[in-house]
Each structure stands twice: as C-alpha cells, then as structure tokens.
Amino acid sequence: MTQVRVAGQSAGSGQLTRPGGVSAQSAGLIRTRPMRDPDFGSQDVMTRRGWWLVVLNVLIPGSAQVLAGNRRLGRFGLGATLTMWALVVLGILGALLWHQALLWLTVGGGWVSWLVLSLIQLLCIAYAVLWVVLTFDTLRIVRLVRTKNYARIAIPLVAVLVLALCGSGAAYAANVVGSSRSAISTLFGSGGPSLPPSDGYYNVLLLGADSGLGRDSMRYDSISVVSVNAETGKTTIFGIPRDMPNVPFAPGPMHDLYPDGLQAHDDAECGWGSGINQLTNAVQVCHTGPSLYPDAEKHGSSPAVEATKDAAEGVLGIKIPYYVFLDMNDFAKLIDALGGVDINVKERLPEGNVPEWGGPDNAEEWATGWIEAGQQHMNGDTAQWYARSRYTTSDFDRMRRQRELQDALLKQFTPQNVAAHFSEIAAAGSSAVDTDLPQDKLPEFFDLMMKAKKEKLTTIDLTPANGVDEFEPDWNAIHEKVKAALHPEPSATPTS
DSSP states (O other): OOOOOOTTBOTTTOOBBOTTSOBHHHHHHHHHOTTTSOOTTOHHHHHHHHHHHHHHHHHSTTHHHHHHSOHHHHHHHHHHHHHHHHHHHHHHHHHHHOHHHHHIIIIISTHHHHHHHHHHHHHHHHHHHHHHHHHHHHHHHHTGGGSOTTHHHHHHHHHHHHHHHHHHHHHHHHHHHHHHHHHHHHHHTTOOOOOOOBTTEEEEEEEEEEOOTTOSSOEEEEEEEEEEETTTOOEEEEEOOTTOBSOOOOSSHHHHHOTTOOOOOOOTTTOOOSBGGGHHHHHHTSSOHHHHSTTTGGGTOOHHHHHHHHHHHHHHOSOOOEEEEEEHHHHHHHHHHTTOEEEEEOSOEEESOOOTTOOGGGHHHHOSEEEOSEEEEEOHHHHHHHHHOOTTSOHHHHHHHHHHHHHHHHHHOOHHHHHHTHHHHHHHHHHHEEEOOOGGGHHHHHHHHHHHTTSOOEEEEOSGGGTOOSSSOOHHHHHHHHHHHHSOOOOOOOOO
C-alpha cells in the first residue's frame, strides 16, 4: 500500500508541523500560555514577559508564580495578599462604622489589645518577608539571561526598588504597631480604677515639672486641671498658681493633717513652704508618703500626686480622679518629635538659670540665650525655656505662656504629623508622660478628644486678671466661678 505524505505532516506520525520543526500543538501552547511557555528564543518576547511578571508581583503578589512559576507558592502568596487586603478593608470599615469596637480591640481591651496588636505586628512582618521571597522568585522565573541586555539590569533594579518602597510600608506598619503596644503598656499598664464622669465631667490634674539642673527635689512648675464634658467634649482648663499658699484639702489624709489648709513648716529638715508646688516635699520628706496613700503606687500614681489631687479638689471644689504628669526634660523630645511648635512671642525672654549673683536686672550677663519677640518656630529646648522662663516676668505671665505652648502642641497632633513620626512620638511620650488614666477609658477619651477639637477651648487661670487674689484667695468664690464655668445657667428666653 502506498503511503501518502501530506505537506507539513511527518510520515506515520499524524502530527502537523510548522516551518522550523515546531509542532502545531506546541505553537498553540505558546499562543495560549505565553507566560509559562514563552518563545525562549525571542528576546523581545522574554523582555515583555519579564516586565509583566514584575508588575504583577507588585500589584498582586503571588500572581506571577501562578502564571509562570511554582503554583503552590503562588496560591499561598495570593491567599496571603487577599487576606491582607480583607483585613485592611475591615479595618477601614471598623474605623468608619464600628470605631468604638475597633478602639477597644486595639487600645482599650487590656490583654486583648496586647494580643491583637501582637498578631497584627506578626502578620505585617510575615507578609513583608513573603513579599521578599516572591520578588526574588519572580526574578528567577523571568530568566534574565534571555532578555535584552538593558533589561538584565533594569528589571531587577526596578523590582528591588519597588520592593524596598512597598515592603518597607509593611515593615513600617509592623514597627508602628509594636511602638503602639509598647507605649500603651508603659503609659497605661497600671492605671487607676475606671470611674464614671463626676457631675458630667472628666477632670484630670495636669502637672509639669522636672528634677533637673540645680534642683534638690521635684517641684511642680505648672499645675492645672483639665475638665472635659463627658457628652460634648467641651474642655475647660483651670490654671492654679504654683505658689498659691495655704491651699485647702478635700477630705482625706492631708485634710486630717491640715484641716485649715497647708501651712508653712519651720522644721529645717523639712524645709518647705505653704505653696501648692511644695506638696512633694510635704508628703515625701515631712511625712511618710506610702502610709498616707497606700494604694497610690499600685494604681500608677504617687503619694505626692495624690496629695496634689486633694489640694486641687479643695481649691476648685470638683472631683479629680486622674492625673497626667509631664517631665519637662523629656517633654522637649516630644516637641522635637512633632517637628517643633509655632508661637507668637510677646516679649524677649532669657534662657538659663539665674546664678546666686544674678537677677532680672543683669540678665544679659547670665542668660545662656534669648527668645526674641515675634513669630517663632521653636524646637523642644527653646519651647521648654519659653514655658519655664520667669525671672524677667511674673508667674502669671509664665502661666499664660504655658497655655500658649499647650495650644501650639495640640495643633501639631494632626493625623499626618503623627503618622509620619509615630515611633519618635511614642518613644518620647512614653518617657515624658506618667498617668493613672485606665486603659479601658482610652476609646471613650479618644472620642471626646475628637469632639473637643470642634469646640472652643476655655482657659480660666486663678489670677488677679480673673478676680482671684493669689495670696488671699476666697475659696468659696473660686468654687462658684468653677461651677459657673462648667454648669452655666441657661440663657433667659425673652418674653413677648
């Protein structure tokens, strides 16, 4: 029997062939699966394929392996990518729709928050590592030796640069989460008991001090009470002069010792006066602090702070369950972490401590520097001196400057600024701040802070400018002033 050959078909094989000896079956495979089975002999095809694989690895990590490499690794990468996207979307929805629950899970839930933040940090680190593996595996399956000469350098260079940019985002997220967990544990790990608002307000004692250069003990440079309306977030700050004498105490250990108010001591061993800023000496030096307030340390406070709370309650006539203490030495680091503050300086102020021979009249001789009048952008060190300088001005001027600094600092706490410098801010805040605020109150306080930014801040300093005689204050009149500020009488409706 005669065997008939058909053009383009090998004898006896039944398989059509294309010119060059490539089978039609293989040719169809190249057309339908160009990523997995490309024309390896064409540099143009391999170069285009290489760029596509790199782009796919950036946009959808794992997809390059599914199309052209190890499918098992690719499916794992795709699953991890989809999981991360789902978690991000869930986080955004939580922030928009269930922000109280999200805040509780991340910052206000005690050990639950610690566990959630640890898991998030672990996932971010694991995904960053997986992305590195996928990127280098993508470069393997690109087969750079078969691409054009320029692409052999350009493709891996672009892939590594994009990996550094995108992968560093996951690494930064892990670092932010870790810093958050550490800061929360440090600041709120031993907070006081969680209490409801008092008469509609959360009242927090705000103290500023340092025990640095030239000081033999901790004395408060700044004493104020922040009252936040528990419904509206409207905030009022009451400034208490640091040298206000003979302050009364709310019922408690100090009231039992000094029912007529804090009195000056003549005991040389004690060596403290009657000003409210001397309470640290009064409690720790002249009395055994832990015996006066045995639960203070357990709740993240101290006997001196608790005594100052009782004094502030006696001065203002309101309940003050919590405090925030700012160490001015580390406070400068926090300002630097936020990028400095902008303040309009009203008068020229000296920097430096007055030596024994110095005084306001010869400040030019002892000042280590000057803060000039006018609009200033201050770093942490300058801002610290701005808040502390008092030798050429009065204590009342210093209280005003401290309020200006507080306001300028709050303006720096924008989401963009905090996100850009979160690790530095968290580290500085952990060393600069002490508080007994309970962790489970953080979601509620966060909501109040957001509301407070929409309200006008009210500041009332107990100074002669507000009708208060610092050295002979009328405590009942002060109580009435505080009550009127926090609970104003409703405006009378005119009758027709």
